[in-house]
Amino acid sequence: MQTTEELFRLLPSRRVDVLRKAIGRRLLEVERLFLLDVSTFLEDERFTSEDFFSYNSGPAQLHFEGGEKHILSVWPSQLSLVVMRDELRETKYDKLYRLSDSEAAHPALKDCLGRTCEDVRIWTLREDFESEEATEVAVSYLLSGGVELFYCIYLHGDLDSDYLLLGANVSRERVDSCVSIAQGGAIAPE
16 A cells, blocks of 8 residues: 555656656557456446446556556545556456457547557646645547547546546546646646
């Protein structure tokens, strides 16, 4: 178990050196660790099987060419994501799913594979109240062809579930700020 101080050091804004390494590299694979399998995921009838890889809650591990990996997860006691150091591993309770192998993923999501990362962005949540909590709620990857892939919480309106979504499926109305690593500072949250 990690301490609060250790988790603060894993915030995306404090791991810019790691996130920057994806820029200029092709996205080769995305893995997610899920507790729910496809049939269990479909039981509540909110989603289709194509939504499984995006809307099932679980951490994400992105593989870029050259062996670069980003492991993204939720910091449960904060309103934030973290960039973990340890790779995702299956357990007897959680299964690791690969986007390239998943029949339960939208074709547009699979189309992200093979694209080159042009920017990595860190998004913060605008709150209605003062809080001392970390609010880094999304990390997005701007890929070649103008495709943006988000790993996020809160912005999609489904509480603290962590989803892997295309930019068109992420609302910007609750965004406080967006920092572009490629541009070296804040940009307008589009």
